[in-house]
Amino acid sequence: MEAVIRHRWNLSEMEAIELQRELAQKVITEDRLDPIHHVAGVDVAYSKNNDTLIAAIVVLELDSLKIVESVVIEDTVQFPYIPGLFSFRELPPIIKAFEKIKTTPQLVVCDGQGLAHPRRFGLACHLGVLYDIPTIGCGKTKLSGNFTEPDQHRGAQSPLIDNCEIIGNVLRTQKNINPIFVSIGHRISLATACQWILELSPKFRLPETTRQADQLVKKTLSLHNHSRS
DNA sequence: GCGACAG
DNA sequence: ATCTTGTCGC
Numbered sequence: 001m002e003a004v005i006r007h008r009w010n011l012s013e014m015e016a017i018e019l020q021r022e023l024a025q026k027v028i029t030e031d032r033l034d035p036i037h038h039v040a041g042v043d044v045a046y047s048k049n050n051d052t053l054i055a056a057i058v059v060l061e062l063d064s065l066k067i068v069e070s071v072v073i074e075d076t077v078q079f080p081y082i083p084g085l086f087s088f089r090e091l092p093p094i095i096k097a098f099e100k101i102k103t104t105p106q107l108v109v110c111d112g113q114g115l116a117h118p119r120r121f122g123l124a125c126h127l128g129v130l131y132d133i134p135t136i137g138c139g140k141t142k143l144s145g146n147f148t149e150p151d152q153h154r155g156a157q158s159p160l161i162d163n164c165e166i167i168g169n170v171l172r173t174q175k176n177i178n179p180i181f182v183s184i185g186h187r188i189s190l191a192t193a194c195q196w197i198l199e200l201s202p203k204f205r206l207p208e209t210t211r212q213a214d215q216l217v218k219k220t221l222s223l224h225n226h227s228r229s
Numbered sequence: 230g231c232g233a234c235a236g
Numbered sequence: 237a238t239c240t241t242g243t244c245g246c
Binding site for chain 1: 233234236
Binding site for chain 3: 031044046047048053081176
């Protein structure tokens with residue numbers, strides 16, 4: 001896959017924030033999806049010993065939710081973890097993985113927020129805009145906003161609100177299990193995003209896309225450590 | 230100043 | 237994110 005927009009990554013904190021404000025204007029918050037056959041998940045894992053990281057993209061067939069293709073890449077940390085600038089840490093390696101993938105997904109589920117971000121431009125928005133592909137932000141914890149606890153049944157949700165605007169949904173994907181934080185990434189509405197996340201989470205708290213990507217990066221990282229530390 | 234703070 | 241396998245509980 002090839003990105004539509006390219007930009008520098010070795011930016012100062014201030015420059016990164018400015019770039020977010022600029023790119024945030026390109027986010028599309030309504031449904032512009034193509035018929036979905038393949039859904040992708042992306043994740044990154046970090047070594048405790050050195051600055052090595054593993055990034056992976058997994059492509060699942062929608063019908064079976066089985067992996068049809070995956071790409072794993074090794075890289076080194078180039079940007080610190082700063083809340084609100086997460087994408088500048090994780091997207092460079094993720095993009096390297098995207099460059100190698102052959103099966104183009106019609107939807108990408110990201111491990112982190114989309115619009116539910118201080119400047120409304122979380123990692124999911126950033127990835128979506130750079131590739132002009134539909135993306136969903138799906139985080140385990142919140143970054144911005146306030147909410148009330150959704151009902152305990154699967155599918156229950158309550159709006160995530162920040163500055164009087166709905167920036168996402170707190171969605172319970174399994175009965176009596178902690179909810180997750182879903183927000184628009186790019187080219188999808190919040191309602192449609194939640195529908196897809198529910199469909200992708202038939203058995204567990206997190207969607208199958210992020211679970212598969214998470215397992216892959218952790219397994220790969222442990223193999224690296226086995227032969228070195 | 231204090232608390233919050235995706236992974 | 238990472239340190240950490242098996243184990244207790246729904």
